[in-house]
Amino acid sequence: MEKADPVLERLEGQIAWYDRRSQYSQRWFKWLKGAVLVAAAAIPFLAGIEAPRLLIGGLGALIVVLEGLQQLNQYQHNWITYRSTCEALKHEKYLYLANAGPYASAQDPRALLAERVESLVSQEHARWVSAREEAKKTLEKLGP
Template sequence: MPPEDKTTAHSTPADDSNYPRLENQIAWYDAKSVTSQRRYFALKSLQIIIAAAIPVVSLIDPTKAVVPGALGALVLVLEGFQELGSYRQNWQKYRSSCEALRHEKYLYMAGSGPYTDADVEKRTRLLAERVEAMISEEHTNWVAQFKNNEGAAPQT
């Protein structure tokens, strides 16, 4: 990821308490996205490797079906953990939320989009409203996902 450009058309007001919240939320979503992505890739990689080993193990000693059977069961268990954790879905949702918040940050810093021609007070209020609306929408979607997957542990 390229480094962030710290030079902007509009500086962040020193008393703007919304900006640190925005930065914290971007960092949180970014970290959660990376964690979910790593877990997803780790579980899927193990599944692929183990699934590929099943026919090889079967050829080595066809009389011992217990080893390929155990490997098949392990693939199923790993898939279950991946599904319970919703790592792929969470990775994508967290990344999407992170990037939407970054987009909002850059619009705010540049004084463009909805922040064009707005005074400092209006820009600050508008930033708070828009960021909180994004976070609220993501939370609402998370609750709906949890309700649809009754019994699954919520991922925070």
């Protein structure tokens, strides 16, 4: 029985994780934006038919809450960043398996793959931390 390659297992695990998280973030982003659009479109309509002010004000408050959740959780940023990282990891996998690109001339293609995968993951993590810091600054500007 052939022993599993920990480098390829790590790569496959990271591809699967980034793919799942990208899909999750995309779903949340689209759901939140869809709800904001519906609520925003309903406000002038409800005002035109003289709906209760409480309902109209409630929709306005709902928009603020939904946009705040998007800002806090950065679903759009995560969707795009995670998808980009997932595709970059897949690219490395295919180059490695085809013994192409930088792997064609590498003395140790497996070690090079491990280094490049970890570099991609580390870069994405650094971008994630930076985005969280920016979101925190934005929320602090809004005040308590």
